[in-house]
Amino acid sequence: MAPKSVCIVGSGNWGSAIAKIIGYNVQRQPDAFEKKVKMYMYEEIVDGRKLTEIVNTDHENVKYLPGIKLPENVVAIPDVIEACTGADMLVFVLPHQFVKKVCEQMKGHIKPGAVAISMIKGFAITGGGIQLISHIIAQELGTECAVLMGANLAKEVAEEEFCETTIGSKTDSTGQLFKDLVETPYFRVAVVKDADTVEMCGALKNVVAIGAGIVDGIKQGDNTKAAVIRLGLMEMIKFGEEFFPGSRRNTFFESCGIADLVATCHGGRNRMLGAAVVESDKTIQELEKEILKGQSFQGPLVAREVCSMLEEKGLCDKFPMFVAVNKICQRVMDPKLFISCLRNHPAHL
Amino acid sequence: MAPKSVCIVGSGNWGSAIAKIIGYNVQRQPDAFEKKVKMYMYEEIVDGRKLTEIVNTDHENVKYLPGIKLPENVVAIPDVIEACTGADMLVFVLPHQFVKKVCEQMKGHIKPGAVAISMIKGFAITGGGIQLISHIIAQELGTECAVLMGANLAKEVAEEEFCETTIGSKTDSTGQLFKDLVETPYFRVAVVKDADTVEMCGALKNVVAIGAGIVDGIKQGDNTKAAVIRLGLMEMIKFGEEFFPGSRRNTFFESCGIADLVATCHGGRNRMLGAAVVESDKTIQELEKEILKGQSFQGPLVAREVCSMLEEKGLCDKFPMFVAVNKICQRVMDPKLFISCLRNHPAHL
Numbered sequence: 001m002a003p004k005s006v007c008i009v010g011s012g013n014w015g016s017a018i019a020k021i022i023g024y025n026v027q028r029q030p031d032a033f034e035k036k037v038k039m040y041m042y043e044e045i046v047d048g049r050k051l052t053e054i055v056n057t058d059h060e061n062v063k064y065l066p067g068i069k070l071p072e073n074v075v076a077i078p079d080v081i082e083a084c085t086g087a088d089m090l091v092f093v094l095p096h097q098f099v100k101k102v103c104e105q106m107k108g109h110i111k112p113g114a115v116a117i118s119m120i121k122g123f124a125i126t127g128g129g130i131q132l133i134s135h136i137i138a139q140e141l142g143t144e145c146a147v148l149m150g151a152n153l154a155k156e157v158a159e160e161e162f163c164e165t166t167i168g169s170k171t172d173s174t175g176q177l178f179k180d181l182v183e184t185p186y187f188r189v190a191v192v193k194d195a196d197t198v199e200m201c202g203a204l205k206n207v208v209a210i211g212a213g214i215v216d217g218i219k220q221g222d223n224t225k226a227a228v229i230r231l232g233l234m235e236m237i238k239f240g241e242e243f244f245p246g247s248r249r250n251t252f253f254e255s256c257g258i259a260d261l262v263a264t265c266h267g268g269r270n271r272m273l274g275a276a277v278v279e280s281d282k283t284i285q286e287l288e289k290e291i292l293k294g295q296s297f298q299g300p301l302v303a304r305e306v307c308s309m310l311e312e313k314g315l316c317d318k319f320p321m322f323v324a325v326n327k328i329c330q331r332v333m334d335p336k337l338f339i340s341c342l343r344n345h346p347a348h349l
Numbered sequence: 350m351a352p353k354s355v356c357i358v359g360s361g362n363w364g365s366a367i368a369k370i371i372g373y374n375v376q377r378q379p380d381a382f383e384k385k386v387k388m389y390m391y392e393e394i395v396d397g398r399k400l401t402e403i404v405n406t407d408h409e410n411v412k413y414l415p416g417i418k419l420p421e422n423v424v425a426i427p428d429v430i431e432a433c434t435g436a437d438m439l440v441f442v443l444p445h446q447f448v449k450k451v452c453e454q455m456k457g458h459i460k461p462g463a464v465a466i467s468m469i470k471g472f473a474i475t476g477g478g479i480q481l482i483s484h485i486i487a488q489e490l491g492t493e494c495a496v497l498m499g500a501n502l503a504k505e506v507a508e509e510e511f512c513e514t515t516i517g518s519k520t521d522s523t524g525q526l527f528k529d530l531v532e533t534p535y536f537r538v539a540v541v542k543d544a545d546t547v548e549m550c551g552a553l554k555n556v557v558a559i560g561a562g563i564v565d566g567i568k569q570g571d572n573t574k575a576a577v578i579r580l581g582l583m584e585m586i587k588f589g590e591e592f593f594p595g596s597r598r599n600t601f602f603e604s605c606g607i608a609d610l611v612a613t614c615h616g617g618r619n620r621m622l623g624a625a626v627v628e629s630d631k632t633i634q635e636l637e638k639e640i641l642k643g644q645s646f647q648g649p650l651v652a653r654e655v656c657s658m659l660e661e662k663g664l665c666d667k668f669p670m671f672v673a674v675n676k677i678c679q680r681v682m683d684p685k686l687f688i689s690c691l692r693n694h695p696a697h698l
Contacts (some may be wrong), residue, residue, distance in 0.1 A: 151575040162688045163572040164579065164697070188576075188697045223512040226500040226612035227537075230513065230604060237602075250598065253586075255579060262611055263575035339511045348513070348537045 005034040006181065007087035009102060011041040011055075011076060015093035016065035017158040018119060021182055022091070023071030032180060040083035040102075041076040052076040068158045081109050089181065090116040092137055092145075096124060099133055103140035115174045116145040117167070121202035122298045123305065130305045132199050146174050147195050148182070149202040150255035151263040160186045166256035167191045168198030190254055196244045197251040204239060205261045206299035207306065208232030210325045212265035213274020214338045224339070228321070229265050233258065234347045235319045239306070242315060270299035277328060278335045300329040318346055354383040355530065356436035358451060360390040360404075360425060364442035365414035366507040367468060370531055371440065372420030381529060389432035389451075390425040401425040417507045430458050438530065439465040441486055441494075445473060448482055452489035464523045465494040466516070470551035471647045472654065479654045481548050495523050496544050497531070498551040499604035500612040509535045515605035516540045517547030539603055545593045546600040553588060554610045555648035556655065557581030559674045561614035562623020563687045573688070577670070578614050582607065583696045584668050588655070591664060619648035626677060627684045649678040667695055 006026060008019050019039050026033035044051045046063050055061055055076040059069055077083040084090060084106050094102060099120065116137050123130035138145040150165030157163060165182075167189055169175030175191035183189040192198065211232055215225045233252060240247030251257060265271055269292065276287050284300050303326040310316050316323050324341040327333035355375060357368050368388050375382035393400045395412050404410055404425040408418055426432040433439060433455050443451060448469065465486050472479035487494040499514030506512060514531075516538055518524030524540035532538040541547065560581055564574045582601060589596030600606060614620055618641065625636050633649050652675040659665050665672050673690040676682035 151572040151579075153570065153572050156570045156572045161569050161573050162576060162691065164576040185692050188692065188694070190697055220510050221502065221505045222612040222616040223500040223502050223505045223608075224510050225615075226608040227511060227513040227604065229611055230602070230608040233602065233607065249602070253579070253582065253598070253601075255576065258582065258607055259572075259575040259579040262578055263571040266615065267571040342511065343534050343537065345537070348539055 003030065003032060003034045004088035004177070005086060006037050006089045006091065007084045008037065008039040008074075008091045008093065009080065009084065009106075010093035011039050011061060012064045012093070012095065014119065014154040015039070016061040016068065016070065017154040018091065018093060018182065019074045020068060020070050020158060021184055021187060023074040025181055025184065027071065027073060029180065035073050037074045038083045038087065039074055039076050040080045041078055043078040050078075052078050065154065065158055080105050085109050086111055088114055089177065090114060090141075090143070092116060092118045092120055092133075094120060096120050096122045096133055099124065099136055100140065103137055107140060110141050110143060114143050115177065116141065116143045117148055117178050118145055118199070119148045121149060122206070123203040123302055125301050125305050129309050130203070130302070132196060134195065134199055144171065144174055146170075146178055147199045148178065149198050149260065151259040153263070153267070157187060162186050162188075164188045164190065164255040164259060166198050166254040168195030168251075168256070169193065170195055192251055192254060194246070194248045194251040197240050197247040198254070198256045200240055200244060200247075201236060201252070201256045201260060203298065203302050204236045204306070205264045206270040206297070207303045207322055207325050208236065208261060209264040209268050209270035210274040210277070210299045210303070210329065211321055211338065213271035213276075214278055214325075214328065214335050215274075216271070217275040217278025218336060218338070220339070225265070228342070229261060231321055231342055231345055231347055233261060234345075235321050236261075238318060239322075242313070243309065270297055273297050273299060283331060284329055299325070303329055320345055352379065352381060352383045353437035353526070354435055355386050355438045355440065356433045357386065357388040357440045357442065358429065358433065359442035360388050360410060361413045361442070361444065363468065363503040364388070365410040365417065365419065366503040367440065367442060367531065368423045369417060369419050369507060370533055370536060372423040374530055374533065376420065376422060378529065384422050386423045387432045387436065388423055388425050389429045390427055392427040399427075401427050414503065414507055429454050434458050435460055437463050438526065439463060439492070441465060441467045441469055441482075443469060445469050445471045445482055448473065448485055449489065452486055456489060459490050459492060463492050464526065465490065465492045466497055466527050467494055467548070468497045470498060471555070472552040472651055474650050474654050478658050479552070479651070481545060483544065483548055493520065493523055495519075495527055496548045497527065498547050498609065500608040502612070502616070506536060511535050511537075513537045513539065513604035513608060515547050515603040517544030517600075517605070518542065519544055541600055541603060543595070543597045543600040546589050546596040547603070547605045549589055549593060549596075550585060550601070550605045550609060552647065552651050553585045553655070554613045555619040555646075556652045556671055556674050557585065557610060558613040558617055558619035559623040559626075559648045559652070559678065560670055560687065562620040562625075563627055563674075563677065563684050564623075565620070566624040566627025567685060567687070569688070574614070577691070578610060580670055580691055580694055580696055582610060583694075584670050585610075587667060588671075591662065592658065619646055622646050622648060632680060633678055648674070652678055669694055
């Protein structure tokens, strides 16, 4: 088979970290992959120069991943159609709010038989519930779309600290193809078929992380925090069973499950939000302005949509933590009451 | 049925915390339990007074759980035979090295039909491998013996911070009986039948916690630590499958599994040991003297015995973390090589 050509759609912090890996990996496997890796990059001007030009000349994304050299075979392209044309493999690492618009531009320019993978964490919030981002990509482009999720902070991956990740792919061949593309001695990949669960974990963990942050904020110890993380995991599993039929418990043992959850509940911005909600009376919007300089926290958005889905199905009493986190984020419940909502958790019956 | 009488065998830090719970709970349920709770206490002299007398007069274990009032119906008794005679329910919370000797004293004085529970974490290390402490109790006394394990630091439980625990009991009735005895609004109990796995978790977590401490010591980030915790959990599961046939994966989702593991890998003395092993060249024995004032760390002992069991069955290559932790504790491997032992972990195949 001819070597596959790869296009990375997105070039932020995480996109640049994964571009470093992919750039090296295709060089190591010339029979499997084409050397040139095209990376779609939204054009910006940084210190009077085009960011694509900086990346293609200096081989560093000075704005989103400063200090890390990218392989020279990664080529930044500001036109998404030019970038994706002819690609056999499409790697999506855009901020989730741009996925639909970018896919609409790409439509009609996709090589027949191309396969995609989404490395984008979070749900697409449509107002009428949630949608998996891989499903949007698959629908828009008519391609198969796998997912990659795990405890993978971009900076640590870029610095080659050891971590693991999970690829969820409905077909073995696509899963293996993307594993070959991204696995390195410091970035270890397990492949599972239960792709929807893998993707779901990457969004729901942020709701649990707010809960873990609340525990930190109310100054409870490691045991209480461990209980909250576990009860959150139980609700993630239950959510999978209710909304993604066929969801498998074993998937939660993968990096996308417990590992990402544990990392997010100990570091991560949603944990920080949970603690901040206890320590001040400010609204989420005010805290976003302060902590994230205007970006949004995923956790509160996901909590809100998840709770409206639970309400519709009459399932709120089976998910006391998701419900409490949502109420606390909406500022209609005192965070000090968080723990009392968990005392009669269905996991204890 | 006549109310059951309860004897607590042991009265240290954890024993006193659980005595507080049991003392209150039997008062709340007079039809189910006798009011007087006997607590076997190894006699010591504290400031010129007998510790049993202090507990029975001042209702505080000033040596092992200072600052916490015990219910007045908890009565400390320095003679184990007197304490256990007539008891329908025996709660074991001794340091593990005393279990066998105390059981030998109790033998022949156990009420027919009495049931036991072990709240003692760790394996009994016999030199010829490991033995479950609940099995020793059951064998010595001829009683059924359940177990209770979870993310339950004695001090936090005594201060009524919210946490969860797991009872493992081969029969539903005994599991429910002990759940009724110990559950409170801040100490939530789930009961599972897979008792051996529950108990095994309480020992193996300490091996993984050393690994987590090594990651802290070598200054890796949250993602690496999450990967190490997850790979440790995978080895715990695999160990259960190999050595405790019938061990169920779902048990690892309980408090005894992931919750206790996560808490132990973020707090706890074995984590501290892992970090200390990186930061100095001292032997485990020297570190025990320094950090624990002469007490032993469970982790290195368990790691050593577990590894000799693995070696006997030719299974070392399936447990790279347990093997690496053991070698590092024995000081025959540089802790900086810890991560490289995990790069080809069987969980990634």
